[in-house]
Amino acid sequence: MVSSSRAAPWGSRKPSATTCSQYDCCTGQSSQNHLRGGKRGETATLGDVPSLNDVVQRHTDLSEADLDWLHALIADWQLLADLSFADLVLWVPDRDGEGYRAVAQMRPTTGPTAYVEDLVGTYLVKGRRPLIDTAYTEGVIRREGDPEWWDDVPVRVEAIPVRHDGRVIAVIGRHTNLVAVRTPSRLELSYLECGSQLATLITEGRFPHSTRTDMGRRGAPRVGDGLVRLDADGLALYASPNAVSVYRRLGLAADLVGQHLGKATATLAPPPGARDEPLEDVLGGRQHIRTEIEGNGTVMTLRIIPLDPGGTHVGALALCRDVTEVRRRERELLTKDATIREIHHRVKNNLQTVAALLRLQSRRIASAEGRAALDEAVRRVGSIAIVHETLSQTVDDTVAFDDVADRLLGMVAEVAATTSDVRATRSGTFGILAAETATPLAMTLTEVLQNAVEHGLGRRGGAVLLTAQRSDGRLLATVDDDGAGLPPGFDASTTGNLGLQIVRTLVVGELGGTLDIGPRPGGGTRVVLDLPVAADSPR
DSSP states (O other), X not given: OOOOOOOOOSSOSOOOTTTHHHHHHHHOSOTGGGGTTXXXXXXXXXXXXXXXXXXXXXXXXXXXXXXXXXXXXXXXXXXXXXXXXXXXXXXXXXXXXXXXXXXXXXXXXXXXXSOSSOOTTOEEETTSOHHHHHHHHHXXXXXXXXXXXXXXXXXXXXXXXXXXXXXXXXEEEEEEEOTTOOOOXXXXXXXXXXXXXXXXXXXXXXXXXXXXXXXXXXXXXXXXXXXXXXXXXXXXXXXXXXXXXXXXXXXXXXXXTTSBHHHHHHHHSOOOTTOSSOHHHHTSSSSOEXXXXXXTXXXXXXXXXXXXXXXXXXXXXXXXXXXXXXXXHHHHHHHHHHHHHHHHHHXXXXXXXXXXXXXXXXXXXXXXXXXXXXXXXHHHHHHHHHHHHHHTTSXXXXXXXXXXXXXXXXXXXXXXXXXXXXXXXXXXXXXXXXXXXXXXXXXXXXXXXXXXXXXXXXXXXXXXXXXXXXXXXXXXXXXXXXSSOOOTTOOTTTXXXXXXXXXXXXXXXXXXXXXXXXXXXXXXXXXXXXXXXXXXXXX
């Protein structure tokens, strides 16, 4: 009978009073540092979980290629966790050879977890777990004979070496919760067999595959979505109930087990068209592939993972998932996106029509003051039209504002070119802005740039520089001109200029920022806009 005494398996938890001395002796660190696995002499902070990149670059001798391999493994090891009904912990060796660091953890979706707490960040002293040491040095899968106990839960522990370019670069700890052990069903036996073969492929450096077939569109199949076990000839040896249901919805009337998966699937799908190989050959089980099959009103995503331990093809693992609803929603989103872009396009056209009408009207006004007022209105409407034109070309409600700013600079310089020589340039980047920020900001910059050209430079000409700095959720936009400068006694808060009133209303009232207008060092005027913006992110 196995003893139910608690062990401190990985040095990740704060030990109890009865095990504290043993814990500290094994790891050489204080109890508090066990919570995040600090090494002797290191400072550990609760909740400070290091990233894989940080640990590998700071504490190991692994190359960039090794790091990429580990990233590919982590992106796909949910498959191993689900097939094994086990938690996975990835350990990488320290540069000094004194131990290992846990850099990633995965829990199964097909069974109970072994460890509720997160082990990422734990430091494991070499010799504390001979199982990990042996798997790393010998490059073979190792398993402990008796389960260990963790919070009164029996856990079976295995160590799987991760090989890349002929070298073992890490070890996966596989931990299976045995609290609900019973006679396994055929489904569970099939899962475990596939999990064992997948672990062998990882040990041999054959998995993950370089094609990364799991990446791409949403709807990648998981183990629980549907599993088909194929033999070396591509015949279905076992199909999970979910896999059978998916093929039933595709239109398969016969039993899937015993059929060639590629041929059975080809009869349910339309002709492959431009596909390089016939579908029955592609799905024969000898190549990694991720594809979609559509038939009978159902869309199925299918992933094939060849199983070739030792270089001998013994079969394949096929994962399938009904993604009909997912694709339907994607099509709805695409339709909505197209509709929104069309609306922005039409708004832009209408604004340009309004600007053209105002321009025609200004030509028929004898008063110079009236023409100037209408010309300013044309520029304001045009700045809004530029934002909507940009929005009509994107798939979301955001704007790459650098393009808008450059067009505004060009528009202002073009107007000024009739009376003076103006050089308008931009420095820095605005990044990606939400539409509700981009529109008032475009109007604000139009007013500020126009004031710089018209009142700052006048007929003498000169240079206007627009500078953008973005960091920590703030956007700092500065407009400098080398013109005549501000008039004596100028006060931006009390001036009656319509343009500055518009700017102040937009910046302070709508954008929630601050406006500062003052002299530029060396002569001229400087206008500074300090605005709160959402964190920037790439398209």
